[in-house]
Amino acid sequence: MSVTIYHNPDCGTSRNTLAMIRNAGIEPTVIEYLHTPPPGGVLRDMIRNSGLTVRAAIREKGTPYAELGLADPALTDDQLLDAMMAHPILINRPFVITALGARLCRPSEVVLDILPSPQRGAFAKEDGEVVVDGQGRRVAP
Numbered sequence: 352m353s354v355t356i357y358h359n360p361d362c363g364t365s366r367n368t369l370a371m372i373r374n375a376g377i378e379p380t381v382i383e384y385l386h387t388p389p390p391g392g393v394l395r396d397m398i399r400n401s402g403l404t405v406r407a408a409i410r411e412k413g414t415p416y417a418e419l420g421l422a423d424p425a426l427t428d429d430q431l432l433d434a435m436m437a438h439p440i441l442i443n444r445p446f447v448i449t450a451l452g453a454r455l456c457r458p459s460e461v462v463l464d465i466l467p468s469p470q471r472g473a474f475a476k477e478d479g480e481v482v483v484d485g486q487g488r489r490v491a492p
Contacts, residue, residue: 354379354466357389357397357446365445367459367476372447374483375468379447388439391432397446400453405431408455410443463489 354372356379359365372379382389389397398408405428409421415438416422421431435441445456451465460482463470470487481490 353450355382355448356380357382357384357442357444359383359385359444362444363477364457364459368445368447368456368462371459371462371470371474371482372466374470374472374474375466376471377466377468384442384444384446385439388436388442391436394435394442395428395432397448397453400448401446401455403455404428405435408443409435409441414438414440416441460489 354377356365356369356372358369358381360383369379369381388394395405398405401408409416409431411417419434419438421434421441443455443457445459447454447456447462447465449465449467451467454461454465456462459476463483470483470489472483472487473481473485474483475481484490
């Protein structure tokens with residue numbers, strides 16, 4: 352039951368995602384990607400397996416995205432990946448990988464689609480939004 356989260360502890364979405372993984376009784380491998388970014392091939396596979404394009408996996412807000420000229424449509428996936436490796440803050444978060452798939456968990460409850468174990472009880476996000484009821488069932492938005 353291997354679960355890996357590419358995590359930023361300063362990000363509320365990432366903290367909520369990690370908490371939902373743990374609410375399923377799973378202690379994941381937590382990789383703080385700002386300190387330990389995934390190798391280029393792993394990053395490429397993670398993005399592809401999530402069903403995203405490289406451009407869709409780039410974080411713009413609070414990053415050097417504009418300063419690096421990454422909005423240029425002529426840039427290739429390899430050039431964008433190189434920028435993400437050089438500046439890990441450009442990697443959107445959190446990515447979660449399980450045996451059931453890989454996802455960029457934005458919003459955080461996307462993680463529920465790929466967890467191998469059900470939620471063990473109620474869960475509310477840090478802002479109080481209820482995501483899982485007392486029986487471990489996902490609450491419709």
